[in-house]
Amino acid sequence: xxxxxxxxxxxxxxxxxxxxxxxxxxxxxxxxxxxxxxxxxxxxxxxxxxxxxxxxxxxxxxxxxxxxxxxxxxxxxxxxxxxxxxxxxxxxxxxxxxxxxxxxxxxxxxxxxxxxxxxxxxxxxxxxxxxxxxxxxxxxxxxxxxxxxxxxxxxxxxxxxxxxxxxxxxxxxxxxxxxxxxxxxxxxxxxxxxxxxxxxxxxxxxxxxxxxxxxxxxxxxxxxxxxxxxxxxxxxxxxxxxxxxxxxxxxxxxxxxxxxxxxxxxxxxxxxxxxxxxxxxxxxxxxxxxxxxxxxxx
Numbered sequence: 597x598x599x600x601x602x603x604x605x606x607x608x609x610x611x612x613x614x615x616x617x618x619x620x621x622x623x624x625x626x627x628x629x630x631x632x633x634x635x636x637x638x639x640x641x642x643x644x645x646x647x648x649x650x651x652x653x654x655x656x657x658x659x660x661x662x663x664x665x666x667x668x669x670x671x672x673x674x675x676x677x678x679x680x681x682x683x684x685x686x687x688x689x690x691x692x693x694x695x696x697x698x699x700x701x702x703x704x705x706x707x708x709x710x711x712x713x714x715x716x717x718x719x720x721x722x723x724x725x726x727x728x729x730x731x732x733x734x735x736x737x738x739x740x741x742x743x744x745x746x747x748x749x750x751x752x753x754x755x756x757x758x759x760x761x762x763x764x765x766x767x768x769x770x771x772x773x774x775x776x777x778x779x780x781x782x783x784x785x786x787x788x789x790x791x792x793x794x795x796x797x798x799x800x801x802x803x804x805x806x807x808x809x810x811x812x813x814x815x816x817x818x819x820x821x822x823x824x825x826x827x828x829x830x831x832x833x834x835x836x837x838x839x840x841x842x843x844x845x846x847x848x849x850x851x852x853x854x855x856x857x858x859x860x861x862x863x864x865x866x867x868x869x870x871x872x873x874x875x876x877x878x879x880x881x882x883x884x885x886x887x888x889x890x891x892x893x894x
Contacts, residue, residue, distance in 0.1 A: 598856050599640060600633025603783075603800075608640065610859060615644040617860045619651050621867050627750075627775070627854045629657035629700060630685050642689035655696035655775075656685050657730060657750075659703060659711075673703025673711030682718050698728035698750055708740050716744035728775070734766045741770055750775040750854075755785055755836055756805075756817060757893060758886040761847060768848040779840045779853040782806075786833040787818050787825075803894065810891035817885045824882060830872050833862070837869035839882045 599611035628641045645652055658681035661670045703711050718724040726747035729740055740746055751760040753776035783789050800806040825832045844851040855866045
Protein backbone atom coordinates (compact mmCIF):
# COMPACT_ATOMS: atom_id res chain seq x y z
CA UNK A 597 0.00 0.00 0.00
CA UNK A 598 2.75 2.42 0.94
CA UNK A 599 4.20 2.15 -2.55
CA UNK A 600 1.10 3.91 -3.87
CA UNK A 601 -0.57 5.90 -1.09
CA UNK A 602 -0.99 6.91 2.55
CA UNK A 603 2.61 6.67 3.76
CA UNK A 604 4.23 9.75 2.22
CA UNK A 605 6.15 10.10 -1.03
CA UNK A 606 6.19 7.20 -3.48
CA UNK A 607 8.62 6.18 -6.22
CA UNK A 608 7.72 3.71 -8.98
CA UNK A 609 11.27 2.56 -9.81
CA UNK A 610 12.41 1.98 -6.24
CA UNK A 611 9.15 0.15 -5.51
CA UNK A 612 9.68 -2.20 -8.47
CA UNK A 613 13.27 -2.77 -7.35
CA UNK A 614 12.06 -3.62 -3.84
CA UNK A 615 9.55 -6.17 -5.15
CA UNK A 616 12.22 -7.75 -7.37
CA UNK A 617 14.66 -7.95 -4.46
CA UNK A 618 11.96 -9.57 -2.30
CA UNK A 619 11.47 -12.31 -4.87
CA UNK A 620 15.24 -12.81 -5.11
CA UNK A 621 15.34 -13.31 -1.34
CA UNK A 622 12.62 -15.95 -1.48
CA UNK A 623 9.66 -13.82 -0.49
CA UNK A 624 6.82 -15.44 -2.40
CA UNK A 625 3.68 -13.85 -0.91
CA UNK A 626 2.72 -10.43 -2.31
CA UNK A 627 -0.32 -8.56 -0.99
CA UNK A 628 -2.12 -5.67 -2.68
CA UNK A 629 -5.69 -4.34 -3.07
CA UNK A 630 -7.77 -2.54 -5.66
CA UNK A 631 -8.22 0.39 -3.28
CA UNK A 632 -4.49 1.14 -2.83
CA UNK A 633 -3.88 4.21 -4.94
CA UNK A 634 -7.23 3.64 -6.67
CA UNK A 635 -5.79 0.77 -8.72
CA UNK A 636 -2.25 2.13 -8.98
CA UNK A 637 -0.81 -0.53 -6.68
CA UNK A 638 -2.25 -3.44 -8.61
CA UNK A 639 -0.77 -2.01 -11.82
CA UNK A 640 2.59 -1.59 -10.10
CA UNK A 641 2.62 -5.12 -8.69
CA UNK A 642 1.50 -6.52 -12.02
CA UNK A 643 4.35 -4.80 -13.85
CA UNK A 644 6.83 -6.00 -11.24
CA UNK A 645 5.87 -9.67 -11.60
CA UNK A 646 5.00 -9.84 -15.29
CA UNK A 647 8.03 -12.02 -16.04
CA UNK A 648 8.06 -13.91 -12.72
CA UNK A 649 4.42 -14.70 -12.02
CA UNK A 650 5.20 -18.33 -11.22
CA UNK A 651 7.45 -17.27 -8.34
CA UNK A 652 4.76 -15.60 -6.24
CA UNK A 653 1.48 -16.23 -4.51
CA UNK A 654 -0.52 -13.15 -5.36
CA UNK A 655 -3.17 -11.75 -3.03
CA UNK A 656 -5.45 -8.81 -3.63
CA UNK A 657 -8.61 -7.43 -2.06
CA UNK A 658 -11.89 -5.83 -3.09
CA UNK A 659 -14.87 -4.19 -1.44
CA UNK A 660 -13.89 -0.64 -0.48
CA UNK A 661 -15.63 1.69 -2.93
CA UNK A 662 -14.05 5.17 -2.87
CA UNK A 663 -15.82 6.56 -5.91
CA UNK A 664 -17.89 8.85 -3.70
CA UNK A 665 -14.79 10.24 -1.99
CA UNK A 666 -12.95 9.04 1.08
CA UNK A 667 -15.48 10.67 3.38
CA UNK A 668 -18.23 8.55 1.84
CA UNK A 669 -16.64 5.14 1.43
CA UNK A 670 -18.94 2.16 0.98
CA UNK A 671 -18.02 -1.45 1.68
CA UNK A 672 -19.68 -3.31 -1.15
CA UNK A 673 -20.40 -7.01 -1.48
CA UNK A 674 -23.26 -7.51 -3.93
CA UNK A 675 -22.59 -10.37 -6.34
CA UNK A 676 -22.35 -8.28 -9.50
CA UNK A 677 -19.87 -5.92 -7.89
CA UNK A 678 -17.72 -8.81 -6.66
CA UNK A 679 -17.37 -10.22 -10.16
CA UNK A 680 -16.70 -6.85 -11.79
CA UNK A 681 -14.10 -6.03 -9.15
CA UNK A 682 -12.28 -9.29 -9.78
CA UNK A 683 -12.21 -8.80 -13.53
CA UNK A 684 -10.87 -5.26 -13.08
CA UNK A 685 -8.14 -6.50 -10.71
CA UNK A 686 -7.11 -9.25 -13.13
CA UNK A 687 -6.80 -6.64 -15.87
CA UNK A 688 -4.71 -4.23 -13.78
CA UNK A 689 -2.50 -7.03 -12.49
CA UNK A 690 -2.10 -8.53 -15.95
CA UNK A 691 -2.69 -12.08 -14.72
CA UNK A 692 -5.20 -14.82 -15.44
CA UNK A 693 -5.85 -15.75 -11.82
CA UNK A 694 -5.49 -14.43 -8.28
CA UNK A 695 -4.10 -16.86 -5.72
CA UNK A 696 -5.85 -15.39 -2.66
CA UNK A 697 -8.81 -13.05 -3.05
CA UNK A 698 -9.96 -11.15 0.04
CA UNK A 699 -13.09 -9.27 0.96
CA UNK A 700 -11.42 -6.15 2.35
CA UNK A 701 -13.97 -5.42 5.10
CA UNK A 702 -17.41 -6.81 6.09
CA UNK A 703 -19.90 -5.69 3.43
CA UNK A 704 -22.52 -3.02 3.96
CA UNK A 705 -24.50 -3.65 0.76
CA UNK A 706 -25.08 -7.40 0.96
CA UNK A 707 -25.21 -10.31 3.35
CA UNK A 708 -21.95 -12.20 3.68
CA UNK A 709 -23.54 -15.28 2.09
CA UNK A 710 -24.15 -13.39 -1.16
CA UNK A 711 -20.65 -11.96 -1.21
CA UNK A 712 -18.83 -15.22 -0.50
CA UNK A 713 -21.16 -17.06 -2.84
CA UNK A 714 -20.03 -14.78 -5.66
CA UNK A 715 -16.42 -15.25 -4.61
CA UNK A 716 -16.96 -19.03 -4.74
CA UNK A 717 -18.16 -18.66 -8.33
CA UNK A 718 -14.86 -16.95 -9.12
CA UNK A 719 -13.06 -20.02 -7.76
CA UNK A 720 -15.21 -22.29 -9.91
CA UNK A 721 -14.40 -20.12 -12.94
CA UNK A 722 -10.66 -20.44 -12.32
CA UNK A 723 -10.18 -16.72 -11.72
CA UNK A 724 -9.37 -17.17 -8.03
CA UNK A 725 -7.74 -20.06 -6.15
CA UNK A 726 -8.46 -19.33 -2.47
CA UNK A 727 -10.70 -16.98 -0.50
CA UNK A 728 -9.90 -14.65 2.38
CA UNK A 729 -11.59 -12.14 4.65
CA UNK A 730 -10.22 -9.12 6.46
CA UNK A 731 -11.14 -7.67 9.86
CA UNK A 732 -14.07 -10.01 10.60
CA UNK A 733 -15.56 -11.31 13.82
CA UNK A 734 -16.37 -14.93 14.69
CA UNK A 735 -20.05 -15.02 13.63
CA UNK A 736 -19.26 -13.52 10.23
CA UNK A 737 -16.31 -15.85 9.72
CA UNK A 738 -18.43 -18.90 10.48
CA UNK A 739 -21.20 -17.76 8.15
CA UNK A 740 -18.71 -17.15 5.35
CA UNK A 741 -16.90 -20.46 5.89
CA UNK A 742 -20.22 -22.30 5.67
CA UNK A 743 -20.63 -21.00 2.10
CA UNK A 744 -17.08 -21.73 0.92
CA UNK A 745 -13.88 -22.60 2.83
CA UNK A 746 -12.00 -19.50 3.94
CA UNK A 747 -8.23 -19.90 3.70
CA UNK A 748 -6.98 -16.81 5.50
CA UNK A 749 -8.05 -13.88 7.64
CA UNK A 750 -6.03 -10.69 7.31
CA UNK A 751 -6.19 -8.36 10.29
CA UNK A 752 -3.91 -5.88 11.97
CA UNK A 753 -1.80 -7.79 14.48
CA UNK A 754 1.41 -6.85 16.26
CA UNK A 755 2.94 -6.32 19.67
CA UNK A 756 0.64 -3.36 20.16
CA UNK A 757 -2.51 -4.60 18.38
CA UNK A 758 -3.78 -7.87 19.81
CA UNK A 759 -7.43 -7.92 18.75
CA UNK A 760 -7.24 -10.97 16.42
CA UNK A 761 -6.18 -13.25 19.28
CA UNK A 762 -9.83 -13.56 20.30
CA UNK A 763 -10.59 -15.04 16.86
CA UNK A 764 -7.67 -17.48 16.90
CA UNK A 765 -9.56 -20.45 18.48
CA UNK A 766 -12.14 -20.32 15.70
CA UNK A 767 -9.46 -20.01 13.05
CA UNK A 768 -7.61 -22.98 14.52
CA UNK A 769 -10.83 -25.02 14.59
CA UNK A 770 -11.60 -24.25 10.94
CA UNK A 771 -8.02 -24.53 9.68
CA UNK A 772 -7.78 -20.88 8.67
CA UNK A 773 -4.46 -19.02 8.57
CA UNK A 774 -3.74 -15.53 9.92
CA UNK A 775 -2.13 -12.83 7.78
CA UNK A 776 -1.12 -9.98 10.10
CA UNK A 777 -0.88 -6.61 8.40
CA UNK A 778 1.05 -3.76 10.02
CA UNK A 779 3.09 -6.25 12.12
CA UNK A 780 5.53 -3.39 12.80
CA UNK A 781 2.83 -1.16 14.25
CA UNK A 782 2.73 0.99 11.09
CA UNK A 783 6.43 1.59 11.59
CA UNK A 784 6.17 2.76 15.19
CA UNK A 785 7.79 -0.36 16.64
CA UNK A 786 10.89 0.03 14.46
CA UNK A 787 12.16 2.94 16.54
CA UNK A 788 13.00 4.84 13.35
CA UNK A 789 10.01 7.18 13.19
CA UNK A 790 9.95 10.87 13.97
CA UNK A 791 6.22 11.41 14.33
CA UNK A 792 6.69 15.15 13.99
CA UNK A 793 7.94 14.88 10.41
CA UNK A 794 5.04 13.07 8.71
CA UNK A 795 3.99 14.87 5.54
CA UNK A 796 0.43 15.90 4.82
CA UNK A 797 -0.29 12.73 2.85
CA UNK A 798 0.69 10.43 5.70
CA UNK A 799 -2.45 9.24 7.48
CA UNK A 800 -0.50 8.62 10.68
CA UNK A 801 -0.68 12.39 11.29
CA UNK A 802 -4.29 11.72 12.30
CA UNK A 803 -3.86 8.32 13.96
CA UNK A 804 -4.52 8.48 17.73
CA UNK A 805 -1.48 6.38 18.67
CA UNK A 806 0.93 8.56 16.72
CA UNK A 807 0.08 12.01 18.01
CA UNK A 808 0.26 14.07 21.17
CA UNK A 809 0.41 12.53 24.60
CA UNK A 810 -0.34 9.06 23.22
CA UNK A 811 2.73 9.12 20.98
CA UNK A 812 4.86 10.19 23.92
CA UNK A 813 3.45 7.49 26.19
CA UNK A 814 3.92 4.80 23.55
CA UNK A 815 7.62 5.53 23.35
CA UNK A 816 8.01 3.28 26.38
CA UNK A 817 6.90 0.37 24.21
CA UNK A 818 9.48 1.26 21.58
CA UNK A 819 12.15 1.47 24.28
CA UNK A 820 11.27 -2.00 25.56
CA UNK A 821 11.54 -3.48 22.06
CA UNK A 822 14.83 -1.66 21.52
CA UNK A 823 16.19 -3.08 24.77
CA UNK A 824 15.55 -6.66 23.61
CA UNK A 825 16.98 -5.85 20.18
CA UNK A 826 20.19 -4.45 21.60
CA UNK A 827 20.71 -7.50 23.78
CA UNK A 828 20.21 -9.82 20.80
CA UNK A 829 22.20 -7.72 18.36
CA UNK A 830 19.16 -7.26 16.17
CA UNK A 831 17.03 -4.39 14.88
CA UNK A 832 13.81 -3.52 16.74
CA UNK A 833 11.82 -4.31 13.58
CA UNK A 834 13.27 -7.81 13.55
CA UNK A 835 12.30 -8.36 17.17
CA UNK A 836 8.75 -7.18 16.49
CA UNK A 837 8.43 -9.48 13.46
CA UNK A 838 9.95 -12.44 15.26
CA UNK A 839 7.41 -11.99 18.07
CA UNK A 840 4.49 -12.03 15.62
CA UNK A 841 5.77 -15.14 13.83
CA UNK A 842 6.31 -16.93 17.14
CA UNK A 843 2.64 -16.54 18.10
CA UNK A 844 1.74 -19.31 15.67
CA UNK A 845 2.68 -21.94 18.24
CA UNK A 846 0.83 -20.19 21.06
CA UNK A 847 -2.36 -19.54 19.10
CA UNK A 848 -2.38 -22.77 17.09
CA UNK A 849 -2.76 -20.85 13.83
CA UNK A 850 -0.46 -20.61 10.83
CA UNK A 851 0.81 -17.02 10.64
CA UNK A 852 2.26 -15.22 7.61
CA UNK A 853 2.98 -11.57 8.51
CA UNK A 854 3.11 -9.04 5.67
CA UNK A 855 5.33 -6.12 6.69
CA UNK A 856 5.04 -3.34 4.15
CA UNK A 857 8.06 -1.41 2.96
CA UNK A 858 9.00 0.80 0.03
CA UNK A 859 12.76 0.35 0.20
CA UNK A 860 15.22 -2.50 -0.33
CA UNK A 861 17.10 -1.60 2.87
CA UNK A 862 14.12 -2.25 5.12
CA UNK A 863 12.99 -5.24 3.09
CA UNK A 864 16.32 -6.97 3.68
CA UNK A 865 16.14 -6.17 7.37
CA UNK A 866 12.64 -7.62 7.60
CA UNK A 867 13.59 -10.84 5.82
CA UNK A 868 16.51 -11.32 8.22
CA UNK A 869 13.98 -11.49 11.06
CA UNK A 870 13.36 -15.10 10.00
CA UNK A 871 16.76 -15.96 11.48
CA UNK A 872 15.97 -14.47 14.90
CA UNK A 873 14.78 -16.72 17.72
CA UNK A 874 13.29 -15.19 20.85
CA UNK A 875 13.48 -16.93 24.23
CA UNK A 876 10.37 -17.75 26.23
CA UNK A 877 11.31 -14.90 28.56
CA UNK A 878 11.64 -12.46 25.66
CA UNK A 879 8.29 -13.55 24.25
CA UNK A 880 6.56 -13.07 27.59
CA UNK A 881 8.11 -9.66 28.23
CA UNK A 882 7.25 -8.45 24.76
CA UNK A 883 3.75 -9.88 24.92
CA UNK A 884 3.01 -7.86 28.06
CA UNK A 885 3.55 -4.62 26.10
CA UNK A 886 0.15 -4.94 24.44
CA UNK A 887 -1.57 -3.83 27.63
CA UNK A 888 0.45 -0.61 27.74
CA UNK A 889 -0.72 0.89 24.45
CA UNK A 890 -2.25 4.36 24.59
CA UNK A 891 -4.65 5.40 21.82
CA UNK A 892 -7.04 3.63 19.45
CA UNK A 893 -6.00 2.08 16.13
CA UNK A 894 -8.03 4.55 14.08
